[in-house]
Amino acid sequence: MDIKTVGVVGCGLMGAGIAQTCAEGGFITIVREPTQELLDKGLGRIHDFLAKGVDKGKVSPARRDEVWSRIKGTTNLSDLADCDLVIEAIVELRDAKRALFAELDKVCMPGAILASNTSSFRLADLGSATQRPDRFVGLHYFFPSVINKLLEVVRTKETASDIVASLLNFSRVTGKLPISVMDAPGFAVNRYFVPLLNEAVRLLEENVANISTIDAAACEAFEMGMGPFALMNATGIPIAYHSAVSLAESLGEFYAPATQLGEMFKAGKSWDLAGEVDASRKETIADRLRGVVFGIVAQLVDEGVATVEDVDRGATIGLRWAKGPFAMMNDLGLKRSLALVEKIETRHAGFVPQLLQTQTKRGKPWTLRDVRLSIDGAIAYITMSRPEALNALNGKVLHELKDVLAQVRANRAVRAVILSGEGTAFIAGADIKEMQALAAKPAAIRAFTDFGQGVLRDIETLPQPVIAAINGFALGGGLELALACDIRIAATEARMGFPEVGLGILPGFGGTQRSARLAGRGLASELVFTGDLIDAEQAARIGLVNRVVAPAQLMQTARKMADRIASRAPLAVAKAKWAILASQELPLSKGLVFEVDRVSEAMATPDRVEGMQAFIEKRKPNFTGQAPRSTRSGKTKKKRG
Secondary structure: OOEEEEEEEEEOOHHHHHHHHHHHOOOOEEEEOOHHHHHHHHHHHHHHHHHHHHOHHHHHHHHHHHHHHHEEEEOHHHHHOOOOOEEEOOOOOOHHHHHHHHHHHHHHOOEEEEEOOOOOOOOOOOOOOOHHHHHEEEEEEEOOOOOOEEEEEEOOOOHHHHHHHHHHHHHHOOOOOEEEEEEEOOOOHHHHHHHOOOOOOOOOOOOOOEEEEHHHHHHHHOOOOHHHHHHHHHHHHHHHHHHHHHHHHOOOOOOOOOHHHHHHHHHHHOOOOOOOOHHHHHHHHHHHHHHHHHHHHHHHOOOOOHHHHHHHHHHHHHHOOOHHHHHHHHOOOOOOOOOOHHHHHHHOOOOHHHHHHHHHHHHOOOOOOEEEEEEOOOOEEEEEEOHOOOOOEOHHHHHHHHHHHHHHHHHHOOEOOOOOEEOOEEEEEEEHHHHHHHHHHHHHHHHHHEEEEEEHHHHHHHHOEEEEEEEEEEEEEHHHHHHHEEEEEEEEOOEEEOHHHHOOOOOOOOHHHHHHHHOOOOHHHHHHHOOEEHHHHHHHHHOOOEEEEEEEHHHHHHHHHHHHHHHOOOOHHHHHHHHHHHHHOOOOHHHHHHHHHHHHHHOOOOOHHHHHHHHHOOOOOOOOOOOOHHHHOOOOOOOOO
């Protein structure tokens, strides 16, 4: 779905940040509050935040004015009638939210998507107040919503898959790093984060240690900047309390708020963080908190709420932990991790999830992939998913990419591929830290470079056409990877180049070869010798990019092109790709012969029969991609005589 206009209902601290984020992503944003006083206050929050950005040099005056010009205010719900997406960000009261969605369902056009920013309520329940459960989702932003990059895109069992895909794309365009989550209590992050806070209070109640010691132990165990009590003071004890109550209602007594948490909530007080740290208690505290978190995350993955990778991303991006829970378990070892969870079970029966027991018996660590493959019909999506490192290419990423390409090659149902990068970059080059570690080993550097070239050659020789959807930076190895694709579509914000000479090296994954073939020797030489970056329009002018589109249109444009390709005869497309690739490697005379051979092969396919018959009958062809009978049987007819 093409989202152009967004409505945000509620312009408090969260709503104001959400509205600003949408406007920064290029969307016309209509903010609604029920009174002019509340509206002015909410718009003032956005105005002041943008002004601070200018004062600090983070935002130019022109950029401030551009963002501000996209934001409109209203007190009339009917002014949201033409919005493609409406995000609810009002007070966390179930009845108020349901009443609002019932009204929005009447006001908004039938194709509009309705979304809730709730952190406490089940989306299926809120969505049941509307007549469009297939177009109802959760967009759970994290405080502060204008800064925190994490966004949980939460689907119910009835949410249409294309709506989820549209909102994942919307999230990325607005600068967020989304994780896909199933509707469940606490979604993904709060499911384990709130119990972590709650368990810290239980430790205090049991006199295991004082607040300062518990905070210090938690900071070290999870490598986070603030301990549980400091975090509750910063974000508000009522949020922790209400979240715990909500989780307990759905999941049971273990999640219920600790006694002192309830007392502090009722008293309206903050935790006293003063006190000496008792280092001797840190390990006991860390083990207890880890056991709680490890057990819960394994359980929610077992339930299908989120993937292992998305759980860890929620922790590292949303909570700013150095590592996610599953990476922590890999570091500690699964046997020790299971033992910590089993200790929690002695206090709370049934706490050990089956998934953790099974994985431990296998004797293998959790698999955490940086390259993701998803298949939607005839289209395969390959996503470079290492946003914390701008998707830099290291050995792990290259091996995973090679494995994914092999899966796509073997899948006859896939007819086109879209390759993209998660976050603010397509791929920002090779991992310099890893290359530095290999620098003293010439043989290792040679092996790494050879392997990288081989993986890019796998992209180039894939029978299915590959479309690179380039957002943000495509530098060094990232640009080299894009050039190995068949078609390149870039967002206007994309920046490309070969900065290697500034590091004392040169492009090694085919950059000197493919850039010269596409742009010509002179332009390729300028790019490589200077290390200068070029924008998307410049790249298009010199032939490195096929077309340039607005960021919000990038994935949609790539998908439309992929769908057009997928509607054609797959064997004919594969043979045409082979012939085009050969044109860069063969002299013209041999290339023409190669082309004729491929034409002859295509003429023998069932798809040729279907295509020509459909043309005569003036109908849409149904291409199957079946090989000629002789090829399928592996036999050829003997010549007579």
